[in-house]
Every structure is written in structure tokens, then in C-alpha cells.
Amino acid sequence: MPHYRSVGEVPRKRHTQFRQPDGRLYAEELMGEEGFSSDSALLYHRELPTRICRVEAVGRDDDRLAPQEPLLPRHFRTQDLPAQGDLVTGKTLFLGNRSVRLSWVAAVEDSPLYRDSDGDLLVYVESGSGVLESVFGALPFSYGDYVVVPTGTTHRWVVTDGPVRALVVEARGHVTPPPRYLSQRGQLLESAPYCERDFRAPSEPLLVDAGETDVLVRRRGVLTRYTYPSHPFDVVGWDGCLYPHAFSIFDFEPLTGRVHQPPTVHQTFTGPGFVVCSFVPRLLDYHPDAIPVPYNHSNVDSDEVLFYVGGNMGSRAGSGIELGSVSLHPAGFVHGPQPGAVEKSLGTQATDEMAVMVDTFAPLDVAPGAYGYEARDYPWSWAR
Numbered sequence: 001m002p003h004y005r006s007v008g009e010v011p012r013k014r015h016t017q018f019r020q021p022d023g024r025l026y027a028e029e030l031m032g033e034e035g036f037s038s039d040s041a042l043l044y045h046r047e048l049p050t051r052i053c054r055v056e057a058v059g060r061d062d063d064r065l066a067p068q069e070p071l072l073p074r075h076f077r078t079q080d081l082p083a084q085g086d087l088v089t090g091k092t093l094f095l096g097n098r099s100v101r102l103s104w105v106a107a108v109e110d111s112p113l114y115r116d117s118d119g120d121l122l123v124y125v126e127s128g129s130g131v132l133e134s135v136f137g138a139l140p141f142s143y144g145d146y147v148v149v150p151t152g153t154t155h156r157w158v159v160t161d162g163p164v165r166a167l168v169v170e171a172r173g174h175v176t177p178p179p180r181y182l183s184q185r186g187q188l189l190e191s192a193p194y195c196e197r198d199f200r201a202p203s204e205p206l207l208v209d210a211g212e213t214d215v216l217v218r219r220r221g222v223l224t225r226y227t228y229p230s231h232p233f234d235v236v237g238w239d240g241c242l243y244p245h246a247f248s249i250f251d252f253e254p255l256t257g258r259v260h261q262p263p264t265v266h267q268t269f270t271g272p273g274f275v276v277c278s279f280v281p282r283l284l285d286y287h288p289d290a291i292p293v294p295y296n297h298s299n300v301d302s303d304e305v306l307f308y309v310g311g312n313m314g315s316r317a318g319s320g321i322e323l324g325s326v327s328l329h330p331a332g333f334v335h336g337p338q339p340g341a342v343e344k345s346l347g348t349q350a351t352d353e354m355a356v357m358v359d360t361f362a363p364l365d366v367a368p369g370a371y372g373y374e375a376r377d378y379p380w381s382w383a384r
């Protein structure tokens, strides 16, 4: 987030002597994006964050993604996947490309300590609740939350009411509000669909006293386990503009119009090579002759993934799409409302639909396992 935050104890001047009660210096750690020329946070550890006592190669991510053959619209039924594992090691990859990977999880266990050094994590919580614990503190999350974890943040996901069903977006870079929502100096504009008050972040340090502690680290898809002599959650204070944060989809204020609005009005986040949009309950188009459902459309330069998370998807009723379904509408395929949906929608004044959309600007490849929970009749759903 581009907004300054200070939590716990920090000295008045940065990079000056800051001592613990026993007289030892606290150890500074500066986390800085883009070679320290962008957002950063300055953290104060009780112990050196650089000490490791063991290291172990753990393997690689599942990277068997492959292009679709033949090219088809797809319907993946995440609701058919079992609840198991945790948010880091238990997720099921289904789509990805060089800039982003999409996985789904129904986590029932707490995750190991983890640090993704390939990019930011954006997790959308479909149901359940828990706490994101990190070197920045604790951040509770629940149904409807987006949780953003900056690259390189040591963290773990604790499940308090499971399973935590979630879409996990692994970026290769940073996830931010769209730049057009921000003033030149970084304030969210009046015209944005949310404001600073809608974002939550850790508010106090989370100090854990423990001996040797393992942290799983991902870099270029390679997993490595570091063992530290003490627990990494030993930060007494931090400040800066780089920290985990949460935003509830229920705080997204939809922009509506007299005629059908393009998906861009629903944009919530942007990342390298993709955008994320939130479709939320809203009043529909109010021109007297408006057609409230979307027009048929070709995504000329993007693949479109829609995760159906609440309400009724009126435009696709009858297609087999249900809560928990994920549709993939790739470039090269023209898609649109269910036959008859346009006529049925006329005069409709509101929708209770909720969906999270990820549009990518490079083709998405499919993980072979995804075909195991695919609704095979979906490509012909417009022909019924």
C-alpha cells in the first residue's frame, strides 16, 4: 500500500542506535521494492534476521502447465475439490503463465512459515476465517477478504474457522490499486471505488519466543527450507509503506451507469500482466431501454477467469455455473450471456451476484490436474 504506517516501537530517527532493555542493539531490516527506489518498510528485530543454521532443498513448484489443446472455454468445479492441507502446501494449481499462477485451496491446517520471493500473494477468501501472522504482526481475515502479502514477507496462515476456501493468486511482481485510482502523491482519489479507511493491516507487533524455526522460501519456483536459530517473529516495531493488508469485497463501492458498464469499473487490483475485478451486489443499468446483462464479447488480448463467490449469476443461469465454479474464457473464443438471458434481464433493477475476475494479458496454460474437476459439457452451454 502506498500509505505510511507505524506499528510498535521505532526510534525517532531511522538508522540510529536503538537499544533493547538489556543494552543490545535491535537489528534493522529494510525491505525495499525495486532496488530500494520504491515502497519500503524498516523493521526492528530482537535477533539478527540474517542468521541461518541449516538449509535444505525441498524441490520445485508443480510447473507442468501446458497450452490448451483444443482451445475451449472451461468450467472448473473447485467445489468438488477436497478440504485438506494448508494455504501454502495444500493448494491446487489450475491455471498460470509467466506472470501469474492461480490456485485454489480449502485449508484445514495452519501453514508452515513461508516466504514467497517471486512476487506478491493475493488471496481471496471465499469462506472460513483465520489470521495471517507475519513479521509485521497479526492480520485477521474472513469471508470476502482479499489479503495481499508483499514479496519476501515471512508469514504463516492460521486457520481459526475452517476450511478456509480461497483463490490464491501468485504474482510475479507487485499487486497494487490501479494507478488511475491514486493521486500523483499516492492518495486514493474520490473517484476510486474504495478509500484508505477500507484497508486493514497489522496494528501491533507479534512476538513469538521460540528456538530453531523453519521457513520455507520460494524463489524462481524452487523451494528451499531455511532453519533459523530463533523465531523470525521477533520484530518490536516497523514503519513504512510496505506491509500485508486486507480489503473486504463488501467495501468495494460499485460504479454504475445508465447503460452497461465495462469490466474496468470493477477493477480492484492490478499486477504485472493481470488485473483483478470485483463484481458485487449493485443496482443495474437505468436507461429505460438498457440491457442489464453483459453483451457478447471477445477478449482480444486477454484470458478471463471468473470465480463465482456469491448470489445468482443471472447472465449464466442454466450453464451449470454454481457457487465455487471457475470459468476460463480465453482469447480466441467469443463468450456472453446464456441464450435467452438478455430478454429475461430486461427491466431487472438489481443483482446480488458476487464474483472475482482475473484477466491476464498473456495466455493462461492449464495444469493437467485441472481437467480432473472440469465440467466437460461447458463449451456447449451456449448451444442449449
Ligand SMILES: [Fe+2]
Pocket (backbone or CB within 6 Å): 297, 304, 329, 335
Ligand atoms: Fe467475459
